[in-house]
Amino acid sequence: MPEAGEHAHPTVGTYLRVAAILVILTVLEVGVFYVPAFHVVLVPTLLALSAVKFALVVLFYMHLRMDSRFFSFLFGGPFLLAVVVLVALLFLFFGHFTLRGAAGGGGAGG
Amino acid sequence: MTHAAAAHHTSMGLDSRKMAFWAFIGSECLLFGSLISTYLIYKGKSVVGPYPHDILNIPFTSVSTFDLLMSSLMMVLALAAVQRGDLKWAKIWLFATAFLGILFLGGQVYEFTSFVREGLTLQTNLFGCTFFVLTGTHGAHVTVGVLWLLTLWVRALQGKLGPAQALTVEISGLYWHFVDVVWIVIFTLVYLIQ
Numbered sequence: 001m002p003e004a005g006e007h008a009h010p011t012v013g014t015y016l017r018v019a020a021i022l023v024i025l026t027v028l029e030v031g032v033f034y035v036p037a038f039h040v041v042l043v044p045t046l047l048a049l050s051a052v053k054f055a056l057v058v059l060f061y062m063h064l065r066m067d068s069r070f071f072s073f074l075f076g077g078p079f080l081l082a083v084v085v086l087v088a089l090l091f092l093f094f095g096h097f098t099l100r101g102a103a104g105g106g107g108a109g110g
Numbered sequence: 111m112t113h114a115a116a117a118h119h120t121s122m123g124l125d126s127r128k129m130a131f132w133a134f135i136g137s138e139c140l141l142f143g144s145l146i147s148t149y150l151i152y153k154g155k156s157v158v159g160p161y162p163h164d165i166l167n168i169p170f171t172s173v174s175t176f177d178l179l180m181s182s183l184m185m186v187l188a189l190a191a192v193q194r195g196d197l198k199w200a201k202i203w204l205f206a207t208a209f210l211g212i213l214f215l216g217g218q219v220y221e222f223t224s225f226v227r228e229g230l231t232l233q234t235n236l237f238g239c240t241f242f243v244l245t246g247t248h249g250a251h252v253t254v255g256v257l258w259l260l261t262l263w264v265r266a267l268q269g270k271l272g273p274a275q276a277l278t279v280e281i282s283g284l285y286w287h288f289v290d291v292v293w294i295v296i297f298t299l300v301y302l303i304q
Contacts, residue, residue, distance in 0.1 A: 015190070019183040030169075047298065062288070078140050083143070086147045
């Protein structure tokens with residue numbers, strides 16, 4: 001029985017459709033990796049495909065789409081924090097600027 | 111809903127076990143975030159080989175990724191079966207999920223041993239160190255998930271897994287799907303973006 005703030009879980013048909021989309025996206029990911037024409041946009045394309053797969057599993061298989069928004073907050077808060085820390089560290093180690101604002105080759109952590 | 115389960119409700123009307131488990135998954139995001147950050151920061155900084163492009167086997171790992179995605183499908187089908195009281199299919203889907211998890215672990219053991227044979231160990235270079243720690247931590251999580259699923263499967267075999275225990279299966283499913291989404295990220299960032 002659904003709890004307060006929750007709705008019924010998806011049907012088996014929805015689960016199967018999501019699985020089909022996940023398989024197609026994985027095939028696309030591997031395909032993009034092997035096609036030289038896509039290498040110019042390889043990183044953004046792979047990141048976008050990966051993000052869609054991530055969202056599909058979290059929203060439909062982990063039921064965040066229909067569960068209480070508080071669960072989304074419990075998951076989304078730390079997840080966003082992890083992403084922000086990751087991006088900040090990458091900028092510190094690989095960004096072409098330092099914390100003092102001057103142009104620098106190796107970044108602050110360099 | 112059993113009386114025992116009803117006793118776990120919080121003042122928000124949400125089940126406290128599910129709430130606690132989502133908080134745990136949130137903390138796991140930070141753990142894997144730190145491991146992935148470390149891998150990316152040290153990427154390309156190894157002074158000796160083997161390097162990622164020398165050693166990573168994309169076709170093999172693509173099959174492992176497909177295997178884990180399918181195990182997630184089996185898991186939601188198991189949950190749906192438990193929720194409708196279909197014990198026969200609950201047993202089948204739970205075992206299928208655990209079996210696909212074991213297959214994934216077998217693939218990881220094969221991959222690790224072949225890397226060691228090719229000269230990549232935890233001490234070889236920064237790539238080896240960060241790669242084994244990241245994927246090894248993920249593999250440890252998969253192992254815990256497989257043991258958890260097999261425990262549920264045994265309970266199903268004993269006839270003790272009815273609709274009243276659906277939340278228990280749902281929480282184990284949350285863990286299993288989280289392990290899957292972590293692999294989605296690892297597969298892209300470690301294997302495909304070299």
